Amino acid sequence: MSSVRAALVGKQLLFVLAILLPLVGVSQYTDVINSNRPGLSVSAYAVGKNVIQVETGLRYEQSDHSLLNTQANLWGADLSLRYGLLSEALEINYEGTFQNKKTTFTNTNLEDSFWNFSRNRLGLKYLVYDRYKDPERNKPNIRSWRANNVFQLKNLIPSVSVYGGATFNLGENPFYVGDPTVSYRAMVATQSRLTPRFVLISNIAYDRISTDFPELSYLVSISYAFRNPKWSTFFENQGIKSDRYSDVLLRAGAVHLLSEDLQVDLSMGASFKNTPSRIFVAAGMSYRFDMHTDPPIKAIEDQKAGENGGEAIKKNAMKNKKKGKDKGSGAEDIDLGPSKKELRKKKKEERRKNKGKKKKKKDDGVIEF
Numbered sequence: 001m002s003s004v005r006a007a008l009v010g011k012q013l014l015f016v017l018a019i020l021l022p023l024v025g026v027s028q029y030t031d032v033i034n035s036n037r038p039g040l041s042v043s044a045y046a047v048g049k050n051v052i053q054v055e056t057g058l059r060y061e062q063s064d065h066s067l068l069n070t071q072a073n074l075w076g077a078d079l080s081l082r083y084g085l086l087s088e089a090l091e092i093n094y095e096g097t098f099q100n101k102k103t104t105f106t107n108t109n110l111e112d113s114f115w116n117f118s119r120n121r122l123g124l125k126y127l128v129y130d131r132y133k134d135p136e137r138n139k140p141n142i143r144s145w146r147a148n149n150v151f152q153l154k155n156l157i158p159s160v161s162v163y164g165g166a167t168f169n170l171g172e173n174p175f176y177v178g179d180p181t182v183s184y185r186a187m188v189a190t191q192s193r194l195t196p197r198f199v200l201i202s203n204i205a206y207d208r209i210s211t212d213f214p215e216l217s218y219l220v221s222i223s224y225a226f227r228n229p230k231w232s233t234f235f236e237n238q239g240i241k242s243d244r245y246s247d248v249l250l251r252a253g254a255v256h257l258l259s260e261d262l263q264v265d266l267s268m269g270a271s272f273k274n275t276p277s278r279i280f281v282a283a284g285m286s287y288r289f290d291m292h293t294d295p296p297i298k299a300i301e302d303q304k305a306g307e308n309g310g311e312a313i314k315k316n317a318m319k320n321k322k323k324g325k326d327k328g329s330g331a332e333d334i335d336l337g338p339s340k341k342e343l344r345k346k347k348k349e350e351r352r353k354n355k356g357k358k359k360k361k362k363d364d365g366v367i368e369f
Contacts, residue, residue: 031260035286036080038253038265039236041201041221044161044191046091046127048084050291055080057265057284059097065276072103072276076118078284084292089127089161096120099175114174121185123165131159131192151194158190158200167208176208176244184209197225213244230257236269248272253282261288 036042037055047053061074076099085092097119103112165185169176187205194200203219221236236251253267264285271278 032257033261033263033286033288035255035263035265037263037284037286038255038267038282039219039221039234039251040238041203041219041236042125042163042187042189043201044127044159044189046084046089046125046161047082047288048290048292049086049088050293051082051084052289052291053080053082053286054289055082055284055286057282059280059282061278061280063276063278064274066274068276069106070103070276071106072101074099074101074280076100078282085124089130091125092123093125094122101174116173116175117168117170118175119167120170121165121167123163123185125161125163125189127159127161129160131157151198155194156192156200158192158202161189163187163189163205176211176213179208179211179213183207183211194222199223208242213242215240215242215244217241231255232257234267247278249278261290262286 030048033053034043034045034047035053035055037057055078057078059074059076059078061072061076063072063074064070065072076097079096079098080093082091082093084090096117098115099118100115101113104110105112163186167183167185169179169181169183173179185205185207186209187203190202192200199222201219201221201223203217205215205217205219207215207217217238217240219236219238221234223232223234225232232255234251234253234255238249238251240247240249249269249271251267251269253265255263255265257263262285264283266281266283268279268281270280
């Protein structure tokens, strides 16, 4: 692809990011860490404003190619840094995988070894639709156990986020020969809470956009929380389509929560084909530096008009309405009780009634209280 086209794609990406940055939304900050590990699928939700999250791990993979007659062993380290930026719905993140690959050619017994980043990208993720922004959707149904615990079709409606970022190649990367230093990535991530224990996540991504080998991929992940909330498991399916490499991969694993801010994980997976066949295992941890604070509730006198969710009160809303006008629908309709003039009039009427009663009543010797 020409440099002119690459520059055009870069400008378009910067334009999209410039639009996303000023947006402010409401996400679901949780008291317990919410990590993307151990799979590769990405949650629709951000980590929360002013939260720094580190997700890291080690991986080992054995890869055999039947046509090239090669056997390869790969050792790698994964690192993901996530930060809640500007609002609850916006997150900036870095994802990197550094690998060392040792390949043996079975026909000649020759060996080749190299190392570099197989993943090295920086991007922004923004939550455009929060299914559970309305607190009413988070409340349990106190009349029906079934409504709270059994799958319903409406539970498939997901929260949705969009992602835009760039992949960087440092020097001559042997994993991506011929790719430019910078290429681009776009993604849509969805998340559905099927039941209180099952969560469904899906990602559709278009990666390495400005290269000769753009890559289209999908990820579908379902996780299950056990009765002991410290344990959960997941199953993930990944599909990759590119002129350079295509495959379908399966992963499964378990997660253990050590504290509100720390979790450990273990996973394994495999591919379906033998060009190459792949078997891999990974272990890691995620830690959260929680500096999140809820916005303080302002006193009524410090709130701006309409800030409490209602409409601004009009200037003459409390004045008595003139006769003949129709009844409105605003602050002027609030029943504030009788005015001072009406109270004085009522007191005079009561005094006149009491005087009349005393004249009619005879003195029977009974003391009145």
